[in-house]
Amino acid sequence: xxxxxxxxxxxxxxxSLSFTLASMMASTLFxxxxxxxxxxxxxxxxxVTGLVTFIAAYHYIRIFNSWVDAYEFPAVTExxxxxxxxxxxxxxxxxxxxxYRYMDWLLTVPLLLIEIxxxxxxxxxxxxxxxxxxxxxxxxxxxxxxxxxMIIEGAMGVRFMFWAAAMVPFLxxxxxxxxxxxxxxxxxxxxxxxxxxxxxxxxxxxxWCTYPVVYLFPMLGFEGPHAVIAIQxxxxxxxxxxxxxxxxxxxxxxITKSAALNNSLLGK
Amino acid sequence: xxxxxxxxxxxxxxxSLSFTLASMMASTLFxxxxxxxxxxxxxxxxxVTGLVTFIAAYHYIRIFNSWVDAYEFPAVTExxxxxxxxxxxxxxxxxxxxxYRYMDWLLTVPLLLIEIxxxxxxxxxxxxxxxxxxxxxxxxxxxxxxxxxMIIEGAMGVRFMFWAAAMVPFLxxxxxxxxxxxxxxxxxxxxxxxxxxxxxxxxxxxxWCTYPVVYLFPMLGFEGPHAVIAIQxxxxxxxxxxxxxxxxxxxxxxITKSAALNNSLLGK
Numbered sequence: 001x002x003x004x005x006x007x008x009x010x011x012x013x014x015x016s017l018s019f020t021l022a023s024m025m026a027s028t029l030f031x032x033x034x035x036x037x038x039x040x041x042x043x044x045x046x047x048v049t050g051l052v053t054f055i056a057a058y059h060y061i062r063i064f065n066s067w068v069d070a071y072e073f074p075a076v077t078e079x080x081x082x083x084x085x086x087x088x089x090x091x092x093x094x095x096x097x098x099x100y101r102y103m104d105w106l107l108t109v110p111l112l113l114i115e116i117x118x119x120x121x122x123x124x125x126x127x128x129x130x131x132x133x134x135x136x137x138x139x140x141x142x143x144x145x146x147x148x149x150m151i152i153e154g155a156m157g158v159r160f161m162f163w164a165a166a167m168v169p170f171l172x173x174x175x176x177x178x179x180x181x182x183x184x185x186x187x188x189x190x191x192x193x194x195x196x197x198x199x200x201x202x203x204x205x206x207x208w209c210t211y212p213v214v215y216l217f218p219m220l221g222f223e224g225p226h227a228v229i230a231i232q233x234x235x236x237x238x239x240x241x242x243x244x245x246x247x248x249x250x251x252x253x254x255i256t257k258s259a260a261l262n263n264s265l266l267g268k
Numbered sequence: 269x270x271x272x273x274x275x276x277x278x279x280x281x282x283x284s285l286s287f288t289l290a291s292m293m294a295s296t297l298f299x300x301x302x303x304x305x306x307x308x309x310x311x312x313x314x315x316v317t318g319l320v321t322f323i324a325a326y327h328y329i330r331i332f333n334s335w336v337d338a339y340e341f342p343a344v345t346e347x348x349x350x351x352x353x354x355x356x357x358x359x360x361x362x363x364x365x366x367x368y369r370y371m372d373w374l375l376t377v378p379l380l381l382i383e384i385x386x387x388x389x390x391x392x393x394x395x396x397x398x399x400x401x402x403x404x405x406x407x408x409x410x411x412x413x414x415x416x417x418m419i420i421e422g423a424m425g426v427r428f429m430f431w432a433a434a435m436v437p438f439l440x441x442x443x444x445x446x447x448x449x450x451x452x453x454x455x456x457x458x459x460x461x462x463x464x465x466x467x468x469x470x471x472x473x474x475x476w477c478t479y480p481v482v483y484l485f486p487m488l489g490f491e492g493p494h495a496v497i498a499i500q501x502x503x504x505x506x507x508x509x510x511x512x513x514x515x516x517x518x519x520x521x522x523i524t525k526s527a528a529l530n531n532s533l534l535g536k
Contacts, residue, residue, distance in 0.1 A: 008418070011367060019371040022326050026319050026375065033300060033315045037308060076361040083271045083492070086363040 002070060002095060003225035006088050010071055013232045017064040020236040024057035027244040031251060039258035045118035046254055049247045052108045052115065056243050059104035063097070070096040096228075101235060102149065106142045110135035112246065113173065116200055119253050120184040134176060137169040144169070145215065156219050163215055170212065177201040193256055200249040207242035210234055270338060270363060271493035274356050278339055281500045285332040288504040292325035295512040299519060307526035313386035314522055317515045320376045320383065324511050327372035331365070338364040364496075369503060370417065374410045378403035380514065381441065384468055387521045388452040402444060405437040412437070413483065424487050431483055438480065445469040461524055468517040475509035478502055 005013070031050035038046050071089035113134040117127055148162025178201060185201075188194040214234050217227055273281075299318035306314050339357035381402040385395055416430025446469060453469075456462040482502050485495055 007363065011363075011365065014365070015367050015371050018330065018368065019374065022323050022371065022375060025326065026323050029322060030315055030319055033303065033318075034312065037311055073360075073362045076359045081272065081359070083269055084359055084361070085269055087361060 001223075002091050003228055004088070004091060005071065005225055005229075007073075007086050009225060009229055010089050013067060013229055014064075016233050016236045017060060017067055020240055021057060021060035021064055023240050023244050024053045024060055027053040027247055028057060031247060034251065034255075037258070038254050039261045041261065042119065042254035042258060045115050045250060048111050048115040048118065049250050052111050053243050053247055055107050055111075056104055056239060059100045062100045066094075066097045066100070069094045098231075099146075099149075102142060102146045106139060108243065109138045109142060112204070112242065113138055113177075115250055116177070116181075116197075116204065116246075119200075119250055119257070120181060120197065121187045122184050126184075130176070130180075134173055137172050141166045141169040141173070149215065160219060163212065167212065170208075174205050174208070177205055190256065190260060193253055193260075196249055196253045196256070200246055200253070203246050203249060204242060207238045207245070210238040270359050271496055272356070272359060273339065273493055273497075275341075275354050277493060277497055278357050281335060281497055282332075284501050284504045285328060285335060288508055289325060289328035289332055291508050291512050292321045292328055295321040295515055296325060299515060302519065302523075305526070306522050307529045309529065310387065310522035310526060313383050313518060316379050316383040316386065317518050320379050321511050321515060323375050323379075324372055324507060327368045330368045334362075334365045334368070337362045366499075367414075367417075370410060370414045374407060376511065377406045377410060380472070380510065381406055381445075383518055384445070384449075384465075384472065384514075387468075387518055387525070388449060388465065389455045390452050394452075398444070398448075402441055405440050409434045409437040409441070417483065428487060431480065435480065438476075442473050442476070445473055458524065458528060461521055461528075464517055464521045464524070468514055468521070471514050471517060472510060475506045475513070478506040 028050045031046055031053065035043060035046050035050075070092055072092045073089050074087050076084055114131045117131045117134065120127075120130075122130060144162055144166035148159045148166070151159040151162075181197075181201060185194050185197045188197065214231050217223075217231060222230070296318045299314055299321065303311060303314050303318075338360060340360045341357050342355045344352055382399045385399045385402065388395075388398075390398060412430055412434035416427045416434070449465075449469060453462050453465045456465065482499050485491075485499060490498070
């Protein structure tokens with residue numbers, strides 16, 4: 001279902017998508033340009049942090065282009081006029097493809113969790129185990145969510161079933177972030193690093209909570225052009241927090257940990 | 269509201285936007301290519317300096333394309349003629365989206381202030397505090413300016429209210445740059461560096477002063493195609509000074525400070 005938008009509404013989504021794209025590109029470059037200043041031990045974490053925003057930037061280019069192609073500003077009939085008022089765009093018939101978001105999440109969500117795990121004080125075995133458990137369960141969560149997301153009208157019971165099924169791995173991930181990593185975080189020598197890791201886990205969980213809520217919108221009778229705008233703006237904000245914001249927290253953690261490692265090497 | 273332009277007027281904006289885009293791209297590459305010559309302590313500042321011009325380059329690509337799409341040169345009717353006079357372009361009906369500038373500023377203005385803070389002689393705690401205060405207040409300034417900017421006709425009182433509201437954080441930032449940083453600048457060991465930092469603060473404040481003036485144009489009865497041209501040219505000049513110009517000042521500061529740090533390490 002596609003809805004007509006006013007010029008202002010069209011621009012609001014258009015500008016939000018462009019803003020998110022710019023944020024993703026800038027964050028990616030920042031993480032990768034700062035890579036050389038990070039200790040060898042945390043270079044993988046920083047590379048993955050940049051990969052998450054890089055993949056998101058690619059998908060935002062696609063989502064932005066899809067939005068632009070779905071609408072068209074009417075041609076001016078009085079071409080020779082000295083000035084014209086801006087008209088509302090009309091629908092072109094090309095669907096706005098939002099499924100790019102699922103393709104994005106299927107790659108970025110497991111990577112996002114892995115980048116957090118890579119920054120924790122865990123043994124190599126424990127790191128591998130936790131990375132696999134979180135990566136696989138978050139991937140499963142996205143796969144289960146996708147078929148339900150395709151059902152926007154009718155069969156709301158089926159949509160709800162997929163939502164409920166995806167909530168099982170979702171809750172497992174949330175539990176691991178808030179409870180399962182507590183021991184590893186407590187074992188950090190530097191209380192500043194421990195505080196930043198806790199902050200990272202909370203930022204991830206809080207920004208994630210928007211996704212299942214947005215998913216429920218069509219079941220709550222929330223529809224039409226305003227639902228489309230609310231969903232796009234909501235996802236943009238959540239993506240910036242969970243990818244750029246969490247990425248910068250990870251960057252701070254790796255830089256702080258790298259400084260500590262370098263100082264201990266120098267015997268300071 | 270879109271206005272018809274003569275071929276010469278269309279080209280003037282077109283060339284200015286393209287010139288600014290080239291300046292932003294070239295500055296970005298310069299800052300990042302010189303990154304390896306800067307002391308570890310100032311690499312973040314130089315990375316951020318390049319990010320500001322990178323983000324601006326992205327938005328100038330969008331603004332340039334939006335300008336090109338908004339106008340169309342009429343097709344030649346006497347196709348077989350050996351030569352034709354250049355016609356004035358007509359409006360296509362696609363609006364020229366200037367809101368990209370707000371999306372740009374929302375990212376680049378806080379980063380620009382943070383890059384200045386990163387070059388000052390401040391304790392890590394003071395750096396974080398000042399970076400947050402300036403980043404948040406400048407972000408607030410842009411957010412408050414945006415709704416007013418959308419009002420170009422009628423309701424000038426509302427436009428003025430948003431202008432006045434945005435001026436509060438604006439004045440706080442100007443005060444911090446001109447007065448709040450004086451102590452940190454005075455504590456610089458090298459008087460050359462102190463002079464450059466003062467210059468950076470002044471260049472930022474002076475180039476910024478154009479923005480609230482341009483914002484007031486529609487309230488001063490300044491409208492039509494000449495207002496559009498004046499605004500675009502004004503913003504291009506301000507952006508080049510505040511992003512490329514200030515960036516090069518920051519580059520000089522970090523290079524001078526890096527040389528001093530390397531010399532002290534070598535015991536010179």
